[in-house]
Amino acid sequence: MSDPRLIRDLLRHQSDFMAYLMAMVRDLDAAEEIFQNAAVVVMQYADGSGAEPVRDFRAWAKEIVRRHALHYLRVKGRAARFAPTEPELLEQIDRAFDEDNTDSVERQRELEALKDCASRLPETSRRMVAMRYEVRASFDDIALALGRTAAAVQRSLSRTRRLLHDCVQSKISHTRGMSR
Amino acid sequence: MNLTDPTNEQSAEPPNRELDSLITRHLDGGLDAAEQRYLAERLAASPAARRTLAAYLRLEGATIRLASAGQIAKPGRQHDPAMAAEAVPGGPLMAARPLLRRSRSMRRAAMVVAGGLLAAAVVGLLVTGLPRNEPRREGELDLLASRWIELQRELQRELQREQGGTDAETVDAAADGDDPASVAALPPRWLMDALADEDSNTASPDAS
Helix, strand or coil, X not given: CCCHHHHHHHHHCHHHHHHHHHHHHCCHHHHXXXXXXXXHHHHHHHHCCCCCCXXXXXXXXXXXXXXXXXXXXXXXXXXXXXXXXXXXXXXXHHHHHHHCCCCHHHHXXXXXXXXXXXXXXXXXXXXXXXXXXXXXXXXXXXXXXXXCCHHHHHHHHHHHHHHHHHHHHHHHHHHHHHHC | CCCCCCCCCCCCCCHHHHHHHHHHHHHCCCCCHHHHHHHHHHHHHXXXXXXXXXXXXXHHHHHHHHHHCCCCCCCCCCCCHHHHHCCCCCHHHHHHHHHHCCCHHHHHHHHHXXXXXXHHHHHXXXXXXXXXXXXXXXXXXXXXXXXXXXXXXXXXXXXXXXXXXXXXXXXXXXXXXXXXXXXXXXXXXXXXXXXXXXXXXXXXXXXX
């Protein structure tokens, strides 16, 4: 008998794991490929009759995701688009992920805040983010489209992340203050 | 909130922004090995630094969710892939991905269809279980996709309830697909890919 709870939990944490993978491999397509492979393992486990119940899904599934990511980095690391992530940094990314106990309500608030913040981005910045995440264009392609250098696009995207982070945190803090 | 144009070049980072800069540059693949090790040291030494990294990871996850719903290029509106794809070299190929995503009205229609399929899918899956060794047998991915859609809807309803809204209208709107929070209502791309693979396998003549 399959266990739909595991699949539901996988859905609940999908973007969580995708972000974790992005921090490890910094390539959205690669992150999705790794997540797909890990998802197959979770679904096979969900289908396993008599399997041990999973007590902490996030930690359990994260370990599956992490192992697949490390395998990917070992096998395709040299051919990856970016320089390999240093082992010390991988360890700290893992630690930060494990320590983050933000609940689903808070995450939903952050998503809503991000929607608003993204809508307020200057047109060029929003186009860059859209091209990067929706079209999955490379820095080179974005640069060509916008008449900039790839390095300038990379820097602009990094700054846009910081702006969005500040904006989201500011809105969340404001919401917390209002609810007190 | 002050969202100024981040595309304006600024040479100097304020000292208190160094950690943020390291994290965002890492996420964009901009750190060399030495800088990565330095970032790791900062993270190892400070729980607050790790919380900051975690916040950026949540932001990354939320951005991926919005992007998968086409809500970055045109926030709050029906997704127009042409906007994000315009002027991108290799446009048709690059633009093909967002085109796979359905418009909101189509998604709503898919929800209605999925509702009909759900009963058969759930009953079928509960009786037979998911395939263990051959998860991509013909037709089973369709059931999985339907089930995925339904679970997404259920998840959104749960989130609405957890938010304390319990507003019947809000919950109903989410169930109808009108809720903007139902951004992840489509199956993920890997499942779409698997379905496409299955379609191509089915379409090709079987030599055996």
